Structure formats: structure tokens, C-alpha cells
Amino acid sequence: MTNGNRYDVTTWPVGDPVEDIGEVINSIIADITSRQVGADDRDGGKPGAVIYVPPGDYRLRTQVVIDISFLRIEGSGHGFTSSSIRFNVPEEEWPDLHELWPGGSRILVDMPLTEGSTEVEGAAFYVERAGSPRISSVEFSNFCIDGLHFRPDGSRKHPENTYVNGKTGIYVASANDSFRINGMGFVYLEHALTVCQADALSIHDNFIAESGSCIELRGWGQASKITDNLIGAGPDGYSIYAENHGGLLVTANNVFPRGASSVHLEGVSRSSVSSNRLHSFYPGMVVLAGDSSENLIGANHLLRDEEPWTPFLGVGNGADDLYGVIRVEGSFNSVIGNHISEVVDTHSIRPAGVTPVMVRLASGSGNYVASNHVVARGVHAASGGSAFEAQVGALLTTASAEALAVTAVVVDSESTGNTVLDTGTDDQITADRNANAIRPAPAPGA
């Protein structure tokens, strides 16, 4: 059973990987399963296999269903390129484009879906297995899952900007252990990667962007890590979402716009969001909701600024500027040592004329907010140009900036017993000084 455990989709006798790699991989999985019968005796197990996807374009018309442990699917190229920018190029310029599509070991998700298809039906890779032990050590490595197109839903002028197509890259439905998602590219999927009931999951060094939502950890889970990824969701979705997780580590990620939030934790406890670089065009970048408690938000860089790109001008996430760039609905959390930059056009602030809020403790108690640096600057929105240039231009725009008044910390009356230290000056903190411990940073020259 040795050398036979390495498969190549292009040499497998069943199916045509170019026409339907799903059929090919399912056939390979059936072969692995059939060959594992009778194993699992004295110390000898069911070691699984690796399925190799060389660089190339492979249409997936049949959902891949994974129900065995120790399966690794690997390619030789994450193949990300910006389809979003490409689709927004005027069509008459297309003949001059070098490439029209992502590449690498690229799987074109092309299943027959309807508008009523469920997220599970729309999954290119679907992992499910009941019983014990939990399915373990499935690995996805270094290939590209491309949803190809979004479809019109009325939300955007250009149909390719809706982030809706019913397609999911990978959906893990069953309780699972020690999965790995490494070096992958995800693009133009409504949901890139959804994992339910994860234990010791590692999502590391991927490029997950131009997808409705990027990473969603659902149900419940523990002891997982989301590290060192480049991530950016659509304006209505999640870049990083987790619910009912304990012991989750989110670190070393560069999360760029859009994303309705950068990191949204729902009912998450004793987890850590540290040393990330987070960037959003909307309020509500880091949201601790659903009584999320005892989490650390530490040593992150947060930038909330303005949408610079024409196709998405005027798009928001529904949160206004009082919502909080960091919003805490929960108890005993720590917000320590972060840098928060707010760089906005004063005319775009909603409700008009309010003072934007950087950290909002909305409910719960016992939170600790210390040593965060709040910077706020008012600018005039960047003047356009190509997407890349506009973005870099906006990121570097400081010369024309002027001071902007913001509230560093708001502690709502629903939240008590919090400690706020050295985060904003006295006039930048709105809180009941009797119900909370507040020590403002001294004001220069005061």
C-alpha cells in the first residue's frame, strides 16, 4: 500500500480532470477507501493518500465528497489574481490583458446551481463523516479554487461585484481534528472556507480574497489557529468569523478590505487576536459579540479609512460611526497595545456630524482597555485612478490630512466595572467614572 498512495488527477483512468475534476477525485477517494479494507490491524492503519493536482485548469462539475481521514489534496500554485479588478476593466480593453483568469493548480467551480441552492450544495469540496473518531488530518495545500463569476442580485451595478454565486470553496460539516489549509488561493466564491466543529484546525499562509466571506468557523470548536494569511472579504461578508470557539489564535494575518468586519467573534471565549494588520473601509472592524469573553485583542494595527475605488463608492456595512471600530459585547476581554487609525472624509461620517467611536464597550463587564493609541485624521477621498494606485495612494495619504475629533473609548451604561487606561485623553473618553476605572492618557501640553 506504499507507493500506491500517491495519485495524480491527470493520470487517473476514470474521468477527465479538465472536464470534471470532481468526478476524478471522487473516483480516487473510492479507490483509496476500497484499498483500506482489511487494514487497521496490529498497529497498521489507514494512512490515507495524497492527490496531486498539477498546474492547469480543471473544471469541477461534481462536488467532491471527502469522508476519509489523512487525505491530502495538493497543487503547485495558489494562482490568485484579482478577478475583481479585471471584471471592472472596460470590456474593450480585455483583448490587451495578459491574462483574464486566476491560474496555478486552478479548479473552476462550475456545478449546476440555482438561486435556491444551499451553501452545502454549492460546496466544491464537502467533508462529512459521522461516527468516531472525528475525521482527522485532511489537508488542502497550494491550489486555487475559483468561483469564476458572481451573479446579479441588484446590489451592485456590475453583476460581477455582488459577491453572490452560491458557491463555497471548502465546507467541512462534521466534527474534525487537526485539519490543515495551507498555501491555498480562494477567489470569487460566496463562501471561501467554512469549517464546523473544528479542533486543532490550522489555516495558515493562504490567500483568501474577493470572496463573499473568507473564513467562517461555525458551530463550536477549540484550539485552532488562523495565522499568516492574506484575507479580504466582500462588503457584506466576514473576513474572519468564529462562533462558540475557545482557545482560537488569530495572529500574523494581513486582513484587507472589504469585509463587513475584519474579525467577528460570536460567543467566543479565551481566544486571542494579536499582531495582525487589519484594514477596513467601515466601522465595526473587530467585533466581540454574543457575550464573547476573556479574549485578548493585542498588538494589532487597525486602519479604518475610506473606500477609494469607484465601483464600491458609497457601499457600507450598515454600521454607523458610533458603532465602534472595536466593539465589545462581552466581559473580561482585553484590548491592549493596539494602534487604531481612523482616516476619513468628514463628509462621509454617519450620522452626519457625530464624533466617531474607536473602542465601544457596549455591554458586559470587567473589560480592560490599556495602552492603545488612537489616531484620527480627516482627509479628502483619493481622486481615483487604477485600483492599485488609488489604494496605495489612499494608504499613503497623510500630507493633506488634518486632525479629526474622535471618541477613543465609549463605555455604555450597560457595561460596568471596566478598566480603561492610557487610551485617549480625558475628553476622548465617554464613560461613567463611578462605574468604571478610567485613567486617561495625559494630553500633550496639558
Added chain:
Amino acid sequence: MTNGNRYDVTTWPVGDPVEDIGEVINSIIADITSRQVGADDRDGGKPGAVIYVPPGDYRLRTQVVIDISFLRIEGSGHGFTSSSIRFNVPEEEWPDLHELWPGGSRILVDMPLTEGSTEVEGAAFYVERAGSPRISSVEFSNFCIDGLHFRPDGSRKHPENTYVNGKTGIYVASANDSFRINGMGFVYLEHALTVCQADALSIHDNFIAESGSCIELRGWGQASKITDNLIGAGPDGYSIYAENHGGLLVTANNVFPRGASSVHLEGVSRSSVSSNRLHSFYPGMVVLAGDSSENLIGANHLLRDEEPWTPFLGVGNGADDLYGVIRVEGSFNSVIGNHISEVVDTHSIRPAGVTPVMVRLASGSGNYVASNHVVARGVHAASGGSAFEAQVGALLTTASAEALAVTAVVVDSESTGNTVLDTGTDDQITADRNANAIRPAPAPGA
């Protein structure tokens, strides 16, 4: 000497990798060495080789001895699954289990060992070479080393829970440079990975768990990194241990129980433990001992809570609750911006009735402790169920929690000249205010 430098254990003519992959790999190394004779002339070197281990089960009966640089051993699957949970499943349920064993590119360590065998004799992979230059750039990547079974030693009711079997995954005995351990799985080894005299070592993105000790850096060393791993040792061992190292970086790791400690530094200087998520069932999670000095413990999340799993109830690491969740025996260290949660059953506190200590400066001087958030909650231990569910349940248990009195910082009289800022309120700090600089956090409502 080009294409000839890629080997596959399943196609090598000497030995049978299924019966003894050790013999096969040693034979390959001998071949590499024999072919390198005469090289190393004008700019032409001894480039080493890669040995590929496809997914499969490979018994190792002969120790692999590595004495050449630039050797890479790589598989296609880290293959971790929880053997600990499986062994604690009642045997009558085994026929219903999907798999009994770890998988991937799995090496079954099955050498003839006795109880008197040394750690070195029990090493599956043993690296040693004297002389100059130091052996360099040996790489282990993406395969599984499985110690199979622990043996009874009287310490646990179930023999598979002892974490004792005399087996070591990888043991590097000689001074070495630029080694890499990446994407590996280690399971059921008494010592998973032991490296002596390391320079510029990288231990990155591995799954090292259910082993007596996980990572041990011994002798002395410098400029190494332990990053982005999932780690969890047995109750008597080390998850991460280093001695006499300078410039070590420990970051982005998710270290879960059990482990007598999460990170133990012995005589370590000028090193950094930052942005990790650490979880333990015992006091003494981060220990700076042996006059460890000038280290940074920053932006970590620490959780010390209760063992929720029946087979290990009542097991401890010998330290009582006065020992310190973070313990410093050394000088000029920094403990900045960490979140420390203590969530315990008040009846389990030892000595009974004491107030648990979060940070203890036991000896040395000039340490700096600032902006750490201490959270303490008393709970009733989780009510059991399956291991995974019990663990997640315990991690998410907050509803039933109540306030627990703890000492945020103790500065022993043996330690002087320390600075403690904003870590605990005045009544949570035990220190000689004349011999140290203490500024408590203000108390809410005070």
C-alpha cells in the same frame, strides 16, 4: 548528480520500507555519501538530497542516523489523530471506529527498546556529526512520527496514558545550523523533538502533541524560532523547553494542555515569547528559571483552568497555586500586555484556601510587569461527556462562573527593584513597595 538526488523510499532497492524504513533511509544516506566523494571542488558542493516518503505505514525498526548536511526527508501528510482519545474509548467500541491509528506519511517507531534504553537509543531519527562546519540545513517536512504505545509505569490507571515509552521522534546531538522542522506530526512519543546546540533552527507549523515532552532545546543555542505550531505535552513533560538559549523567538503557537508547563526557559536570555495562545490545567505555565534574563513575555493569552477529562482528573504538575501562572526567577525580564485567565474550581485550589498567584517574581531584580489583565473566575468543573465536547464545554463555560479572588502579582523578598504597572489592583499586589516600584491599576468604582 542532478536528478539522482531525489529518492523515494518505496522504490529504493535495499530493504523493505514497510518492514523497516530505517534500514532503507540509512541505505539511501550511504548512497548519497558515496556519491558525494570527489565533489566540493571549485564552487561545487555536496548538495545533499531529498528522501520522499509517500503516504503509507512504515515500520521503523532501525534508527536512522543522519550525518550529512542538506538532507531533506519529506512526506505528504502529517497524519495526526488523537491516539489518546482512542485508547480511552472502551475496547468494545473499537470495531466501530473509523480508524484506529494516525496516518499520512506515517512512521511507526518500533525499535527493540528496553526500560533501560536511553533517550538517544530510543530516537527514530538521530543526527550527529562532529567536526566543522556544523551540520546544516537538515529538513524534516510533512510526515508523521508515531510512537504507537505508551507502557505501564504505575503512574496512570490506563497504560496508554503514561507518556512513557523510551521513544524519541528526532534527536539532534551535535551543534547544528539552519535546521528546519516543518509541517510534521508527532504523536505518542516520550520525547517528540530534542535539539541540542541549535543555531538558527526553525520549528514551524508542526502538530506536536500527545507526547511526553514536545520541543526541547538543550545544551545551548541562539537565534532560533518556534513559530506557528500546535503543541501539547503530557502532564509530566514540557510543551516548549529551552535552556541556555539567546535570541530565541517563540511566537504564534497554540499550546494546549497538558504539559507540566507551556513554556519553560532555563538560563535563557534575550529571548521573546509573544503572541502565543497558551492553555494549561496547572500553575506554572510560563516559567523563567535558572536566572533567565532580559526576556519578553508579551501579548500572550494564558488560560489556566481545570482538567475536564475523566482519565486525567486529579493529575497535577506538582506546583501549587502559589507558584505563579507566570513565574520569574531572573532579572530584567518584561511581562507586558498579556491576558491571564484563571478559571478554577475553588475546591481544587492547593494548598486549600489560598489565593492563587498569577505572576510571581521569585528572585532576581529589575523585572518590568505592565499592562497585563488578570481575570479570575470560580467554576464547577465540567460534567464530562466526550473528550472534545468536554473540552469545548469547559472552554466556553462562563455562565456559571463567579468572581474568584487572586493575587495578580507577588514580588518575593528575594526579588527587588522591579516595576509593576497596571497589573492588578492595589489589593491584588503583594510586594515591598519600598523595594519595588508599584503602580496598581485603579479599581472600578474606587
Added chain:
Amino acid sequence: MTNGNRYDVTTWPVGDPVEDIGEVINSIIADITSRQVGADDRDGGKPGAVIYVPPGDYRLRTQVVIDISFLRIEGSGHGFTSSSIRFNVPEEEWPDLHELWPGGSRILVDMPLTEGSTEVEGAAFYVERAGSPRISSVEFSNFCIDGLHFRPDGSRKHPENTYVNGKTGIYVASANDSFRINGMGFVYLEHALTVCQADALSIHDNFIAESGSCIELRGWGQASKITDNLIGAGPDGYSIYAENHGGLLVTANNVFPRGASSVHLEGVSRSSVSSNRLHSFYPGMVVLAGDSSENLIGANHLLRDEEPWTPFLGVGNGADDLYGVIRVEGSFNSVIGNHISEVVDTHSIRPAGVTPVMVRLASGSGNYVASNHVVARGVHAASGGSAFEAQVGALLTTASAEALAVTAVVVDSESTGNTVLDTGTDDQITADRNANAIRPAPAPGA
């Protein structure tokens, strides 16, 4: 176009990879390009290819020119070994050395260069493509680029210690997207890796050392990450340099000497340098210049100590001890939660007798410096021995150390409106208390 997209340099019919791998790879790229004609129709793209470089020595006499997206060049060994130590071994000892050269999948850069050759001419891998879209997803993975020798330029006694040879490992000249440099080794190059106009670049888990400069991000760029690398430049070059970047994340790196700086940001905004371990023999370790603004320097460990190795004794970077270990020329930056150790021989301080400066705010305004721990010790320089032993010895030397007076923070009169909290005691801070907000750390025993 499926299986045909995997190439091996050792089986390609054109050229001899041992004699000139550059010619071979260029021929392969031409083949890929010729086969992509006619693609790029309905959803079908130009997926690129992977070029495999097995372990071995490959001379590169012809520059590789990359002008297609989705190309991955991968080897099976980063092959780093210290050529610097080897070259400084007396030549009569060479016959006893195990290896003379780096290894792994090793490319020997051996192009015909003159002293007048430009950096671009000296690039082993040169990436350039104009037009739209930007070239995307080129990946370099797990091989070694070895510049072989430095040449005498009068700056050092030993010609191999000059860090000058006109060679560049990889030079990316055009605007680019989603490139990856992973698992590589770079050694003995004047410039290891230079990338202009990068978007969403990932430089991850590489070993880049003994090169004049290591990582240089030039022109402008955004949303990139430099993570989890081992890095160390020559005394005149950059370990990590970026200019006009926004949203750059530099985290989890272990940056060792020498390097004129560890991290130099020039005109960089809204970026983050966090959870790194940085070590240098000179002042000016982290430099924010050119009005770099709104950046976070957080949770890093910095060590500035003495050169312990004979061949480089007396070498400096031109900055004196008043320059600042961290130097800020810009506005609204954050320096939070760092540990800074200064361990020097008092006789080596320049200008003689001055009090060394740890953090210097030289210009700009609105910077925030909080919760940093400054440790300063005077030692006698290590007594030599082999390079490795001398280095470790120096790193661990604390016994003979004594207190050294330093200035924790200097705020120059050109810089105003800054906030300095808990970083140094009152007598360690030089600043206009009226123009800035200063709250010193309390002094122990005060």
C-alpha cells in the same frame, strides 16, 4: 495542458542545468508561453506551470527572465550554511571541513559581471512585465540562491567579508500581485530579494542571510507581509527595508546581525512591526524615516549589543549612540510594549562618554510611546573563540554585566505633541514637558 505543466530542469531537453540552469529555465518559460497561445477563452486561463529543481548544484550563467503569471519555481532544500564562517576559517583547515558550500537545490549565481554591472544586470531571477493586469502569483519555494563569493573593495581585510559582488537573487521590477517567496535560502548575494511595487506580497519562512541586503521593498506597495523569516544582512545593508508602503505587516521574524538596521521604513504608513525578535550590533535598529507615519512598533524584543566576532570588530553603521536604537522621524506612530536591551562595552560608546539613547523621536508629532521596558548593561566584550560559541557566549553573558546609564526616550525639539508613558524613569527621559505628555515609570524605591 494538464500534466504538461510540471517541468523538471534535469529532464528538459534544452541546455544543461548543471552548466547553466538559467538557459534551461528560460527555455521552459518560452515553452509555457508558446503553449498558452489560444487559451484564455471562456473561463479557461493561462494557468502557468511549476518548474522543479531537485537537490543538486546548478550553475546560473544566464539571467532568468520571468514575464508570465502563475509560475512556481520550487526545489527540495533551502540549503543554507554559513559561508561567512567558512571563509574565515584558515585555509589550511579546509581539507578537514565536511562541506565547503551551501547545498540543497542550489543555484550558483555565476553570471559574467563587471564592477560596473547594475543591480538589475546582476539579478539571477529578473521579473518584469508591463501592461495589465499586473503579473501575479509568481512563487519561489524551497531552493537556494548562492552568490558564491564577495569581491575585494577595500572595506574589509578579507575579500569574502565585503558583501559586495553585484549579484541579486531575485529582482522584481514591475508592479506585481500576490507573489510568494517561501522556504527559500539566500546566501552571499549583494542584494538577496528586491521587489518593486508589491501588492499582497508574502515573504514567509525563508532563511535570508549573509547577504549585503536581505529584503528590499522598493518604489511603493501595499498589503504585504514579511513573516516568520530568519534574516541577517551585512553591516552596510538592510535586513528589512520598505519604502512608500502602506499596510505592511512585519511579524514573527528573527532578525539577527549584522545589518546597518534591522527594520528600516522610509515613507511607510499604517504598517505594523510586531512580535519580532531583533538583534543588532549597532544603533538604529528600527528606523522610521521619511515621515513614516501611523505605524505600530509593538511587542518586539530588541537587543543591541557588541560585535563578538574578530573579523568584524570595529565595524559600525555610521550611527552613534545618540541616534536611537529606535528612531522615529514621522508622526502618529506607536511604540508599545517592546523590550529593549542595550548591552555594550562602555568603552565602545560613541561619541565617547555620552549616554546612549534607546528611543529617539527626532521629528514629526503625535507619536505614542508606552509600556516599553528599557534594560541597559555594561559588559566587557566576549573573549572570542569560534563564531558560534562567541555569539552564544555574548548572548548569554549577564554575570559580568553591570548597570549602564542610558536615556530611555529623547524627544527632540523638532518633534512635538508626543505622548511618552511608562518608558524609562523621570531621569531617563529628555523631552520638553510642555510640548509633550510625559509620564515616566515610577522608580523602584523612589
